[in-house]
Amino acid sequence: MIKTILLGASIILVMIIALGSVAFFTPGAPQLREPITTIPEPIDERSGLYAGADDSRWLVAPALDNGFYRFNLDNREDMERIAASAVATRPFVRSPEQPYTLRNVALETPDALEAWIFEPAERSGVGIVILHGSGDSDRSNSWYVMLADSLARAGHVVILPDKRGSGRSDGDWRETPLTILAGDGAAWLTLLRSDQPELSAYGFVGVSQGGTITPEAARIAGADFGVALSTSMTDLGEQLRREVGNDVRAGGAPGFLHGVLTSAFVTRAKQRQPNFWLANAGYNPLAHWREWRGPFLIAFGATDEDDNVPVLESIARLDAMPESSRPEWRVYPGVGHSLMQEDSVFLPAFEADLLAWLARFGERPGSGD
Incomplete structure (x- = not known):
């Protein structure tokens, strides 16, 4: 009798574990x-x-x-x-x-995409398209608004779009290959060139995953420069594993379980967007930069090493490239993924470096002294 009860209990326990595993590893796609x-x-x-x-x-x-x-x-x-x-x-x-004004602009790609364009009263800079990071992201994101404000005050014309499937833009970011998102950025840069033909140069400022696609968008559009903020220089799959591993450690899991739990949660994360990860897990921004080789600035927050981006590994891969043919980069101590201080404003050193680097492109050849 006891053996029968134990057997029945064991079967029920196995079934519960199996059902729980199925539920864990099939979490469903994020909501659009x-x-x-x-x-x-x-x-x-x-x-x-x-x-x-x-x-x-x-x-x-x-x-x-x-x-x-x-x-x-x-x-x-x-x-x-x-x-x-x-x-x-x-x-x-x-x-x-009013140092700048806002205007709505739209694209048909064939999905209908929308954006704001920040137009400075005194245009002394370049044309910039901001590329959003992962997930849902649009013009209501105050971080991007503060970035666009800083750039526009410095005289740059800035397009801040709604990412496809976000805000007032059609489409679906959840299963979209990064090459398509890069193409969206290139389409915005083409519009900016047509809308503001008098500017001296045109390029991208990509944020997080937006920085990942910046070199490809720049290659497609023939951009004059690109900037990547808080972006891993590893494959996207490697970056995901580091980010998940950091979350596991921060959650207080015992050390001997870190590897197992990280693998489990990485698998679960990929199952939320299986087609996205099938298309993009091996996507590497440096590989795409080598196809473009334009001026490229990368900014890291040092403490992002413990959050979203493998900063040290990214720097090691940049250091391994020949000095004469590699992007420029900066690492800012005391800040993480947002590159902001505790008072929720950009680190002054980062903001000053970004604006100084962009100022290189602010005059047409032969227009200066």
Whole structure:
């Protein structure tokens, strides 16, 4: 009788473990955002730069569906949705000087893609397309808005798009090969050249996974330069394993289980987007850079080593390349994946280096002294 009970209990336990394993390794795809069908507020005199209490700086822009966004340009954590009637409520006052304006632009690729273009009042710089990182990402992401603001204030014309399948852009990022996303970026750069033909140079600033595709987008578009922020120089699959391994360690798992748990969670992550990983696991930005070989700047946050990016391995692979034919890079201590300080603003040294590097391309040949 006892043997029968134990046998039955063992069978039930095995079934529970088997069902749990199936559920764990078949997590389902990430959700795509619901299509936005409303007509947003127009970009008019209500949009632009505002001053708040204590001289804080704010950007007000139409939300992608209804109302407006109000972005605190001094703190990325402070962004809110507001009604149209609340745009200029105290203490927010529209600034008398507007260093740039916003405009909507759109593409048919054949998916319909949308973006904002930041147009400086004084254009002393270049044309830049920002490339988004992994997952859902659009113009409401305050990190990207702060980046676009910094670039536009320096005189650069900037396109900040909604990634395909995000915001007001059609398509689906979940199963899309990175070569397609690179093609989206190239299409935006082609539009920027046509829209702003007077600029001296055109290129990309890619963020995280957006940096991964920057060399390929630059090759397709014939860009003059590319920048990758917080981007691994390893294969995408290697980067995923490092990121998951860091999460396992941070979760307090015993050391002897790190390898097993990392492999299990990597498998689970890939099962969420099987076609994406089938197409992209071996995607390596340095391999694509060798096909382009244009000016390429890579910025790492040192503490990203313990978060998203294998910084040390990336630097080792860059160091292994001949000095005369490799990208430039910088490593910034004390910051991680966001390249921001604890007060949620960009590290000044990083921001200064980025703007100085881009300034190289800000004049047409022969136009300077």
